[in-house]
Amino acid sequence: MLDPVTRKITEANPYIVKLLGYSRKQLIKKELWEIGLLKDEVANQQAFRTLKHKGSIRYENLPLSSKTGQRLEVEFVSNLYLEQGKEVIQCNIRDITARKQIEAALRAAQAQLAAHAQGLEKLVIIRTAKVTATNKLLEASVKSVSQGREKYRVLFLASQLMQKKLQHLARQILSVQEDERRKISRDLHDEVVQTLVGINVELGALGRASSLGPEALKAKISLTQQLVEKSVTAVHQFARELRPAVLDDLGLNPALHTYLKTVAAESKLQIRLTTFDGIETLDIGKRTMLYRVVQESVTNVVRHAQASLVDVGISRISRTICMEVRDNGKSFPVEQTLAAKTNKRLGLLGMRERIEMVGGNLTIESAAGQGTTIRAVLPFRSRNAA
Amino acid sequence: MKSLKKTTILIVDDSTIVRKSLCSLLKSEGHFTVVGQARNGREGVRLARTLRPDVILMDIAMPVLNGLEATREILTANPQAKVLMLSAHSDDAYIERMTAVGAFGFIEKQKVSEHLASAIDQAAKGNRFFSPAIATRMAHGKNWSRDPDGSLKPNGVRLTPRERAVIRFVAGKRTNQQIATTLGISLVAIRKHRQDVMDKLNIHETADLTHYAATHGRSGSDVTVTIF
Numbered sequence: 174m175l176d177p178v179t180r181k182i183t184e185a186n187p188y189i190v191k192l193l194g195y196s197r198k199q200l201i202k203k204e205l206w207e208i209g210l211l212k213d214e215v216a217n218q219q220a221f222r223t224l225k226h227k228g229s230i231r232y233e234n235l236p237l238s239s240k241t242g243q244r245l246e247v248e249f250v251s252n253l254y255l256e257q258g259k260e261v262i263q264c265n266i267r268d269i270t271a272r273k274q275i276e277a278a279l280r281a282a283q284a285q286l287a288a289h290a291q292g293l294e295k296l297v298i299i300r301t302a303k304v305t306a307t308n309k310l311l312e313a314s315v316k317s318v319s320q321g322r323e324k325y326r327v328l329f330l331a332s333q334l335m336q337k338k339l340q341h342l343a344r345q346i347l348s349v350q351e352d353e354r355r356k357i358s359r360d361l362h363d364e365v366v367q368t369l370v371g372i373n374v375e376l377g378a379l380g381r382a383s384s385l386g387p388e389a390l391k392a393k394i395s396l397t398q399q400l401v402e403k404s405v406t407a408v409h410q411f412a413r414e415l416r417p418a419v420l421d422d423l424g425l426n427p428a429l430h431t432y433l434k435t436v437a438a439e440s441k442l443q444i445r446l447t448t449f450d451g452i453e454t455l456d457i458g459k460r461t462m463l464y465r466v467v468q469e470s471v472t473n474v475v476r477h478a479q480a481s482l483v484d485v486g487i488s489r490i491s492r493t494i495c496m497e498v499r500d501n502g503k504s505f506p507v508e509q510t511l512a513a514k515t516n517k518r519l520g521l522l523g524m525r526e527r528i529e530m531v532g533g534n535l536t537i538e539s540a541a542g543q544g545t546t547i548r549a550v551l552p553f554r555s556r557n558a559a
Numbered sequence: 560m561k562s563l564k565k566t567t568i569l570i571v572d573d574s575t576i577v578r579k580s581l582c583s584l585l586k587s588e589g590h591f592t593v594v595g596q597a598r599n600g601r602e603g604v605r606l607a608r609t610l611r612p613d614v615i616l617m618d619i620a621m622p623v624l625n626g627l628e629a630t631r632e633i634l635t636a637n638p639q640a641k642v643l644m645l646s647a648h649s650d651d652a653y654i655e656r657m658t659a660v661g662a663f664g665f666i667e668k669q670k671v672s673e674h675l676a677s678a679i680d681q682a683a684k685g686n687r688f689f690s691p692a693i694a695t696r697m698a699h700g701k702n703w704s705r706d707p708d709g710s711l712k713p714n715g716v717r718l719t720p721r722e723r724a725v726i727r728f729v730a731g732k733r734t735n736q737q738i739a740t741t742l743g744i745s746l747v748a749i750r751k752h753r754q755d756v757m758d759k760l761n762i763h764e765t766a767d768l769t770h771y772a773a774t775h776g777r778s779g780s781d782v783t784v785t786i787f
Contacts, residue, residue, distance in 0.1 A: 430652050
């Protein structure tokens with residue numbers, strides 16, 4: 174309570190005593206500025222004028238220092254009224270420090286929230302952009318997948334066809350292999366086993382014939398030895414047919430010489446071989462391949478071509494090897510033969526496979542009146558140069 | 560006979576059975592003594608150097624080092640060594656290679672019991688020995704000819720440098736006149752070379768010569784032609 178004339182405090186309630194930290198006695202007779210309220214003189218007088226004029230004054234938010242110097246925020250409401258015919262001023266001071274703090278915290282939280290929201294918004298924008306981009310990619314890949322699917326479908330069909338062809342080829346090879354095995358088995362039995370049985374019989378006879386004279390004994394032994402020689406020759410022949418030892422022991426040219434000489438002797442063919450010494454620097458795999466191609470080609474000539482001449486040529490043209498087997502016999506339809514289900518076709522495919530395996534290629538030319546030319550071309554890298 | 564020095568022998572063969580039977584065969588003859596046995600060419604070369612046997616019996620197909628290479632090495636170190644080759648292979652190509660590496664003789668493995676003793680005896684005396692069938696083939700076969708150095712060769716022909724030049728020009732589609740001018744020899748000489756080439760190659764048609772030249776015209780000097 175204030176006296177409007179002296180502006181001094183006339184009464185103070187316990188709340189304000191506690192708030193300001195002054196005792197009631199200390200507060201009585203003091204002016205407001207002395208307890209740290211409305212310290213500004215001009216503002217102070219202005220406040221009293223407004224109070225007298227309007228009958229009340231209200232400050233939402235006044236700074237105030239307590240006795241201990243603590244900063245407080247207060248709400249200050251002041252009313253002027255008559256009490257028992259005398260003007261009095263009642264000031265209601267309420268501590269809003271806590272409220273203010275909460276409000277500040279709230280504002281900070283709101284600001285934080287706003288910042289957060291803004292961040293989120295930015296994030297959303299970025300994410301949206303990303304999603305859009307990803308969507309585009311997805312669309313593109315969906316498109317390409319469907320295109321790819323179509324391509325793969327075609328490839329798949331092609332591969333299925335190829336697989337069928339391969340399967341057919343594999344079966345053919347197996348069947349030819351089986352035929353060859355049957356032949357070897359039969360020949361082994363006829364030529365080797367029978368001879369060995371014969372040897373055994375002779376030996377048995379020798380064991381029993383102790384009464385034989387030395388000459389007869391020698392004759393029997395000599396006969397037995399002939400049988401042994403015969404079986405050695407037969408086994409030797411088998412081994413040669415399976416894999417010519419001369420190719421491993423001496424090389425391609427001696428192997429071709431040996432082979433072609435035998436063919437010429439057994440058929441009516443006249444064979445010319447032109448080759449060069451340097452071919453032996455080729456690795457054994459490629460030389461084996463060349464040998465097998467010559468063998469297959471010449472076998473075909475003997476079997477099918479009714480030719481009188483075969484020209485086998487191995488030449489070197491800069492960095493390639495060209496191998497030709499040319500005959501003057503009757504021609505054959507190359508494409509049809511390659512498509513037919515015959516052993517000749519298998520032989521041709523086998524040659525092609527062998528040559529492609531070592532990085533070369535095979536061509537077959539056959540024309541009426543011109544005979545057939547099988548030509549293999551492959552890169553020439555000698556063992557030493559590699 | 561006891562005063563005679565026994566013939567010392569080294570056996571080089573990768574088959575134990577063959578080594579054993581050769582040993583027993585040689586033992587039965589009485590005047591041979593097996594001084595060493597090797598299981599591959601490399602061992603053979605080493606034992607030949609340390610044992611210096613009178614005669615070496617050499618297989619062809621062996622691991623590590625084959626008999627042909629081993630023979631070559633042995634003779635390089637000691638040109639007086641006498642190597643008799645023993646093999647089941649008797650193709651001309653083998654005989655050619657054996658003589659080329661300097662083998663002193665050859666017996667087919669099938670004929671060993673028949674000929675081995677006399678082959679060793681001959682070799683010890685300094686005479687070459689080839690199985691009768693092989694010797695006949697080498698002497699009379701039209702497939703054989705002797706090089707100036709005495710080694711036998713199958714009758715492959717090599718074109719002379721002049722003939723190869725002619726082939727090259729044919730490949731280049733030159734006329735005889737152009738070739739004659741370029742080489743500076745007469746047209747008659749060119750015709751003769753051409754005919755020689757055609758004879759050597761068993762070619763009767765000009766078109767065939769052209770084709771042949773196109774294929775082999777640029778090949779080097781190591782080309783051999785063989786007619787079977």
